[in-house]
Amino acid sequence: MGTEIKLKGDKVIEQIPSVKDKALRINLNENIYGTFAEIGAGQETVRHFFRAGGSSGTIAKAMSAYDKDFSDAVYGDEADGRYVTESRLKKMLSHEVGLIEQRLNREKHPNKMFFSYANTVATIDFAKQFKGHGWVGISYQIEPEEAYNEIILHIRFKETDVRLQQETLGILGVNLIYGAYYKYNDPKKLLRYLYDHLDKDQLEIDTINFSGPRFADVDNRLISLQLVKNGMTDAVMFNPKGKNILPAAILYKKNILALRGSFRPVTKVNMDMYKKSLNMFLKENKVDEKNTLVIFEITLSNLRSDGEIDERDFMDRAELLCALGQTVMISNFQEYYKVVEYFSNYTKARMGLAMGVNNLVDIFDEKYYRHLSGGILEAFGKLFFRDMKVFLYPMLDENGEIGTSLNLKVHPRMKELYKFFKFNGKVIDIEDYDPDNLTVFSREVLKMIHSGQPGWERMLPEGISEIIKEGQLFGYETTKFLEENS
Numbered sequence: 001m002g003t004e005i006k007l008k009g010d011k012v013i014e015q016i017p018s019v020k021d022k023a024l025r026i027n028l029n030e031n032i033y034g035t036f037a038e039i040g041a042g043q044e045t046v047r048h049f050f051r052a053g054g055s056s057g058t059i060a061k062a063m064s065a066y067d068k069d070f071s072d073a074v075y076g077d078e079a080d081g082r083y084v085t086e087s088r089l090k091k092m093l094s095h096e097v098g099l100i101e102q103r104l105n106r107e108k109h110p111n112k113m114f115f116s117y118a119n120t121v122a123t124i125d126f127a128k129q130f131k132g133h134g135w136v137g138i139s140y141q142i143e144p145e146e147a148y149n150e151i152i153l154h155i156r157f158k159e160t161d162v163r164l165q166q167e168t169l170g171i172l173g174v175n176l177i178y179g180a181y182y183k184y185n186d187p188k189k190l191l192r193y194l195y196d197h198l199d200k201d202q203l204e205i206d207t208i209n210f211s212g213p214r215f216a217d218v219d220n221r222l223i224s225l226q227l228v229k230n231g232m233t234d235a236v237m238f239n240p241k242g243k244n245i246l247p248a249a250i251l252y253k254k255n256i257l258a259l260r261g262s263f264r265p266v267t268k269v270n271m272d273m274y275k276k277s278l279n280m281f282l283k284e285n286k287v288d289e290k291n292t293l294v295i296f297e298i299t300l301s302n303l304r305s306d307g308e309i310d311e312r313d314f315m316d317r318a319e320l321l322c323a324l325g326q327t328v329m330i331s332n333f334q335e336y337y338k339v340v341e342y343f344s345n346y347t348k349a350r351m352g353l354a355m356g357v358n359n360l361v362d363i364f365d366e367k368y369y370r371h372l373s374g375g376i377l378e379a380f381g382k383l384f385f386r387d388m389k390v391f392l393y394p395m396l397d398e399n400g401e402i403g404t405s406l407n408l409k410v411h412p413r414m415k416e417l418y419k420f421f422k423f424n425g426k427v428i429d430i431e432d433y434d435p436d437n438l439t440v441f442s443r444e445v446l447k448m449i450h451s452g453q454p455g456w457e458r459m460l461p462e463g464i465s466e467i468i469k470e471g472q473l474f475g476y477e478t479t480k481f482l483e484e485n486s
Contacts, residue, residue, distance in 0.1 A: 002318070005328070013127075015192075016196050016197070017063045017178075018197070019050050019171055019174050019175075019196075020047055020048070020051070021050075021168065021454040022174050022175070022177075022178040022196075022401070023048045023052035023071075023174050023178075024053060024054065024350065025048045025127070025178070025179065025182075026049065026058055026177060026178060027049060027052055027053065027055050027057060027058045027321075028057075029058075029059055029181070030111075031111045031112055031144075032058055032060060032112075032113055032115065032181060032222065033057070033060055033100075033109070033112045033113070033114060033115070033421050034058070034059075034060055034100060034114050034115030034116055034117065034140070035059075035060050035062070035063075035099070035100055035115075035116050036049075036059065036061070036062040036063070036116075036117050036118075036120040036218075037062075037063050037064070037065070037092050037096050037116065037117070037119075038062075038064050038094075038118070038119050038121075038173075039064055039065060039083070039118075039119065039120045039121065040083075040084065040119070040120055040122055040123065040134060041062070041067060041119070041121040041123050041134070041166045041169050042123035042160075042166050043062055043064055043197060044166045044169045044170030045117060045119070045169070045172075045173025045177075046059065047171075048064040048116075048170055048171075048174050049174075050062075056180050056293065057189065059089060060104070060158040061096075061099075061219065064452065068083065069368060071083065074095065075091045075092055075095050076091055076201060077152040077465070080440055081397075083120055084120050084121060084122045084130050084133065084134055084135065084247070084251075085135065086106065086119070086135050086152065088120050088135070089118055089120050089135040089136075089137050089152060090094065090137075090152070091121070092116075092120065092338050093116050093138075093139040093150070094139075096116035096118065096139075097114065097139050097148060099413075101114065101437065104145075106267050111144055112144055113140065113141040113142060113143065113144055113181075113311070114140070115138060115139065115140035115141065115177070115180075116138070116140070116281065117137075117138045117173060117176070117177055117325075118136075118137055118138075118232060119134055119135065119137070119169065119173065120134060120135050120136075120211045121133070121134030121136075121169060122134060122167065123157065123162045124159075124160060124162055124165060124459075128160055129402060131156065131157045131158060131159070131160065132156075132159075133154065133155060133156045133157065133179055133248075134154070134155050134156075134169070134231060135152065135153070135154055136152075136153050136154075136155060136169075136172065136173065136176060137150065137151060137152035137153065138150070138151050138176055138177060138180050140180055140181070141212055142181075142184065146213060147213050148212055149180070149184070149207075149210075149211065149212030149214045149215060150209075150210070150211045150212050151180055151190075151208070151210055152208070152209050153176075153205055153207060153208040154193075154201070154205070154206055154207040154208075154246050155203055155204065155205055155206075156174065156204040157170075157202075157203065157204075157208060158201055158203060158204060158219065159202055160200055162200070162440065166204055168198060168202045169198075169382050169442075170176055171197050171198055172194060172198065175194045175195070175196050175197075175198075176194060177202060177337045178186070178193075179193045179194065179374070184214050184215075185214075187210055187218050188223070188226055188469045189364075189422055191205075191208065191223065191226050191227070191230065192230060192395035195232070200231055200232065201382070204232065204233050204248060205227055205232045205233060206227065206232075206233040206235075206236065206246065206248075207224075207227075207236065207244050207245065208220070208223055208227065208244065209223075209244050209248075210223060210241065217240070219315065220237050220242065220243065220244045221242050221315070221318050221328075221470065222268040222311060222314070222315060223242070223244070224236040224237075224244045224330065225303075225309070225311070225314055225330055226237055227329065228300055228330050228332055229309060231332075234331060234332055234333065234342065235329055235330065235331035235332070235333070235342060236329070236330050236331075237250060237295070237327060237328065237329045237330075238318070238322075238328055238412065239327055240322050240324075240325045240326060240327065240328075242318070242322055245327075245344070245404055246344075247329070247376070248346055248404075250293065250294065250327070250347050251293065251343060251347055252347065252348035252385045253291070253346075253348075254291055254292065254293045254347050254349060255281070255286075255287045255288060255291055255292040255293070255345060255349045255350050255351070255352075256276055256292075256293050256294075256295060256348075256349070256351045256352070257277060257281045257292065257293070257294045257295070257345050257348075257351070257352040257353075257354060258294075258295045258296075258297050258339060258343070258351070258352070258353055258354070259273060259274055259277070259294070259295070259296050259297065259353075259354045259355070259390075260298075260299065260339070260353075260359070261296070261297075261302075261316045261442075262302045262317075262334070262395075262442060263296065263298060263303075263320070263321060263442070264298075264313070264316075264317055264443075264446060264474070265316070265317065265320055265442060265446070265449075265460060265464065265468065265473070266320050266321060266324065266441050266442075266460070266461065267440050267441075267442050267445060267459055267460055267461070268434070268436075268437050268440055268459055268460060268461055269393070269437045269438075269440045269441075269442075270296075270442075270461075271324070271461045272393075272433060272434050273354050273355075273356070273391075273393045273430065273433075274294065274296075274354065274394075276391075276392035276432060276433060277354035277393075277430060278292075278294060280391055280428065280430065281352045281389075281391065284350060284352075284389070285287055286349065286350045286387070287349075287350050287475060289351070292335065293327065293343075294326070294327065295327050295328070295329050296321050296326045296327070296328050296329070297328075297329045297330075297333075297339065298314075298317065298328065298329070298330055299330075299331055299332065299333060299334060300330065300331065300332045301334055303330070305424075311446060313474070314471040316468075316474050317465065319473060320464055320467060320468070320484060321474070323464070324461065324464070326459055328484070333381060334368070335368055335369070335394040336353060336355075336359075337361055337379045337380070337382040337383035338382075338442060339381050340353070340382065340383050340386055342389055344386055348387070348467060349387070350387045350388070350389075351386065351387065351388040351389075352389050352390070352391055352431075353388065353390050353391070354390075354391045354404050355387075355390060355391075355392065355393065356392075356393045356394075356395050357392060357393070357394060357395035357403040357404065357408060358388055358395055358407075360390060360408065360427070361406075361408065361409065361410060361456055363383075364376075364410040364411065364414045364417070364418055365411070366412045366413070367410070377415075380421075382410070384421050388426070389427070389428060390426060390427045391428055391430055392404065392405050392428065392429050392430060393430050393433060394426055394429070394433060394438065396438040396439060396440070397461060402438070404429050405422055405427050405428075405429050406429075412445050412452075440459045444458050445460065446474060449475060449476055450470070451473050451474050453485070458461065
């Protein structure tokens with residue numbers, strides 16, 4: 001893994017140090033000192049530091065508690081009996097940091113910046129059915145007396161060979177430790193540097209969280225967005241508290257109801273659709289309320305403004321959805337069948353999609369499926385032949401007519417296909433909707449906020465207009481200025 005050079009035209013824009021150079025730079029920094037604890041794929045990361053030279057000044061200890069009983073004796077039992085979990089990784093980091101602080105005298109090492117790197121990983125199984133995944137993290141100091149910072153991430157292997165997965169893990173570990181010490185002041189760049197000497201076909205990073213004094217101003221939801229934007233993963237999720245969460249953990253064997261939208265801002269229509277569709281979904285057989293998860297999904301294309309992602313705008317939407325207690329997913333799935341396919345990786349339980357009439361009309365538009373060899377039929381096989389139903393919210397058209405599943409206007413070629421799914425109970429109308437909501441459109445609300453036009457507040461769920469005003473979201477500061485100077 002030699003030095004890589006990134007070019008823009010004929011111009012060198014960046015030189016990426018080799019894996020050996022990164023490990024050596026860490027080793028030659030006399031103040032960086034710590035431990036390595038690696039479970040599940042060999043001691044792949046620490047191996048690079050041993051081979052780079054000068055490692056005695058960096059490595060206090062390297063261990064692999066492979067045996068489960070031994071691992072439990074060192075780090076404690078896991079309530080769920082699993083070992084490749086965030087909980088296990090955090091216990092490893094906490095335990096190892098505690099030991100180094102306990103065993104090394106600060107008076108003797110006044111300038112040392114201690115760290116603990118850990119991973120707990122399952123590589124591909126013998127049957128090659130499960131490619132493997134793992135948790136990787138580092139707890140470390142930037143100043144000797146400073147509280148510890150932490151970077152924790154979850155990875156999924158894409159390679160189908162154990163040896164290759166081990167090598168990939170080792171390179172990732174070096175990139176993480178190097179980035180933690182030399183790129184911590186720019187977490188977005190640090191994120192990209194995790195793929196130095198790696199390809200996205202080798203590895204997926206689907207969750208990451210930064211914490212500690214050096215990352216006090218980092219919003220992990222924004223970092224989550226970067227994972228999708230950079231093509232490191234297809235989808236990320238965060239909970240109402242704004243913490244990035246592992247999709248696999250929260251989706252596993254769940255009944256899922258998903259609502260897609262721009263939520264710019266979230267309106268009474270969105271919440272009425274959510275509440276009414278959820279009531280209908282919970283009445284379905286095979287749906288257990290205690291095992292049901294509602295997800296508000298925003299696609300990457302919905303976040304783009306003039307071709308670029310407006311991060312402030314994204315944060316405004318996230319702020320409101322979190323305030324409403326919702327779990328949010330950001331994805332790069334343009335077509336609905338991809339969303340359902342993604343969920344199906346983690347659950348076989350019944351799913352629901354809540355959407356407006358216009359969205360369903362788009363689903364039956366063939367132009368979205370030209371890239372598929374089987375066209376729209378292939379997409380519908382992935383969408384409707386799963387245990388999934390659509391809950392349809394009506395729409396008021398320009399003629400004042402209320403559109404429902406019964407008068408849906410699809411292309412003549414699609415009529416029979418639509419009838420098949422409609423009369424097989426795959427599309428169900430939301431009938432007890434609030435008629436006042438049919439004239440509410442988020443784009444109109446946004447225009448009113450921007451132009452200072454009064455009355456937009458009543459189109460939003462309770463408490464949301466106050467949050468917009470207080471946080472000056474969606475350009476409200478401009479509105480305020482206009483009001484004060486009118």
